[in-house]
Amino acid sequence: MYAGLMMKPGGGWAVLEYNCRLGDPEAQATLPLLDSSLAELLRAAAAGTLADMRPRWRDAAAVCVTLAAAGYPDAPRLGDEFALAPPPAGDGLLVFHAGTAPAQGRTDGFAVSGGRVLNVVGVAAQQAEARQKAYRHAAAIGLPGAQMRGDIGAES
Known part of the structure; x- marks a missing residue:
């Protein structure tokens, strides 16, 4: 909001x-x-x-890192395929699809269909740990030519 x-x-x-x-x-x-x-x-x-109403919030931190396609923002390269295993349950990781489509002829993969491909969220007690989780998982996804900012959630 x-x-x-x-x-x-x-x-x-x-x-x-x-x-x-x-x-x-x-x-x-x-x-x-x-x-x-x-x-x-x-x-x-x-x-x-x-x-x-009074909303209740968890005493935790979350950091969201966006993986963008090669060539984003001017000319995102569409069609690149990648596999994506779900993050381990209870590990404080969430992956949200943005610019993805099912890979052609595969049941275990995805293809890039837009500039912003995935958002990886790390959740932990402290911001530094949430940031580490998000970046570690984002780097392990193996999206060909992936781009991501390196300063999200960094201490200033």
Whole structure:
């Protein structure tokens, strides 16, 4: 969720837009920390009773690393195939598909179908550990020509 805000010339703020995109990396790093029921929170928002609820959050950190296709952003190379085993259960790792499609003639693989291919989320008690998990798993995926930023979740 985010709000596009603009400061008014005389002071105060104006809301330009308010958005919720559950497929964005920001949501993918936030929602694993939600301890409340997302469905109940959304139902309350639709009913206008969200102010009566207090969401519960896990005391943890999450870091989301995006794997982009070779050539991204100008000319992402489509069709590259790769295998992807699910992360070990309970290991604090999640993988979200973005620009993927089933690989042709294979049941165990995927093909690149867009610029941003996968988002890997590491969840741990501390941010440094969550970051390490996300980057370690992202590097092990073996996406041909994969690109990823190296500064996500880094201490400044």
